Amino acid sequence: xxEVLQVGNQVITAEEIIPRLVSYxxxxxxxxxxxxxxxxxSIECKPEETASACQQFYQEHRLTSxxxxxxxxxxxxxxxxxxxxxxxxxxxxxxxxQATWNHQLEAYFLNRKRQLDKVVxxxxxxxxxxxxxxxYFRIQEGEQSFAxxxxxxxxxxxxxxxxxxxxxxxxxxxPTLARMLALSQPGQLWAPTRLEEWFVIIRLEKFIPAQLDExxxxxxxxxxxxxxxxxQLKQTGLIQRNSTMVSQ
Numbered sequence: 001x002x003e004v005l006q007v008g009n010q011v012i013t014a015e016e017i018i019p020r021l022v023s024y025x026x027x028x029x030x031x032x033x034x035x036x037x038x039x040x041x042s043i044e045c046k047p048e049e050t051a052s053a054c055q056q057f058y059q060e061h062r063l064t065s066x067x068x069x070x071x072x073x074x075x076x077x078x079x080x081x082x083x084x085x086x087x088x089x090x091x092x093x094x095x096x097x098q099a100t101w102n103h104q105l106e107a108y109f110l111n112r113k114r115q116l117d118k119v120v121x122x123x124x125x126x127x128x129x130x131x132x133x134x135x136y137f138r139i140q141e142g143e144q145s146f147a148x149x150x151x152x153x154x155x156x157x158x159x160x161x162x163x164x165x166x167x168x169x170x171x172x173x174x175p176t177l178a179r180m181l182a183l184s185q186p187g188q189l190w191a192p193t194r195l196e197e198w199f200v201i202i203r204l205e206k207f208i209p210a211q212l213d214e215x216x217x218x219x220x221x222x223x224x225x226x227x228x229x230x231x232q233l234k235q236t237g238l239i240q241r242n243s244t245m246v247s248q
Contacts, residue, residue: 028233035232040092043099054087097221100228108220109212116210119181120166121173122146124154125198132192132199139201140189146203155198167208177202 005012012020021027045053063069073083101108109116124146126132135153138144150163158165170178177200180190184204192199210216 031233031236032229035229036093040089040096043092043095045088045091049091050084050088053091054084057087057090093225094221097225101221101224104224105217105220106212108224109210109216112220113210114182115169115171116216117170117182118167118208118210119170119173119204120164120168120206120208121177121181122150122163122203122205123156123158123165123177124150124163124201125156125158125195126153127155127197127199129192129199132201136189136192136201139203164205167206169210 018027021030058064058069061072063072069083072078073080078086124132124135126135131153135149138149139146147162147164150161151159153159154163165173170182172178173181174195176193176195180193180202181204184190184207186204186206189203190201192201194200
């Protein structure tokens with residue numbers, strides 16, 4: 001049996017490494033990093049890009065002096081070359097994302113756009129159908145404002161904000177509400193709708209269409225990257241259930 005590590009008086013052998021990674025729930029993370037390393041292995045950075053990426057990494061981790069960097073190497077058992085590879089890893093991952101999925105980003109955005117569009121809307125809910133109908137007529141006739149009635153009668157947390165929600169993406173509200181809001185024009189008031197145990201009144205206040213700007217491009221590239229990585233993990237027999245384990 002080959003000794004690999006010694007922690008205090010305990011010696012850990014090579015045969016024990018995998019069972020320990022499994023018991024500490026670290027094996028999926030290890031596989032993620034190995035899959036990513038294989039994917040970005042052929043991606044190279046120019047000297048000036050390497051220097052810039054490393055400098056940013058040093059700033060983020062407060063490794064601004066040679067002594068601090070050496071202490072980091074000692075703590076993690078790394079070489080200087082491994083530290084440079086770590087410093088450029090984020091850049092190389094971004095290059096991999098763009099090379100792999102940038103050409104399909106517009107189509108993916110159009111497919112996702114309905115969920116990415118944002119809305120601001122007002123909501124009032126009550127469990128009493130007759131009260132809901134009465135409040136609807138008051139709002140419709142302009143007798144009282146939506147906000148006033150929501151504060152007084154709504155039985156959810158929205159009472160604290162006068163019934164106002166948003167901006168939120170259309171993927172966030174209940175699917176029934178999302179469909180209604182997607183069909184609405186700003187200012188459109190919907191009659192009470194039964195939603196589980198509630199009678200709900202909603203009004204679209206503002207519609208904010210999603211744009212394929214730079215932040216959105218980064219987000220969608222990350223979605224595609226995460227989906228790809230989870231697929232790669234499934235092929236290993238381990239299903240990634242926690243997306244926060246995926247490297248950013």
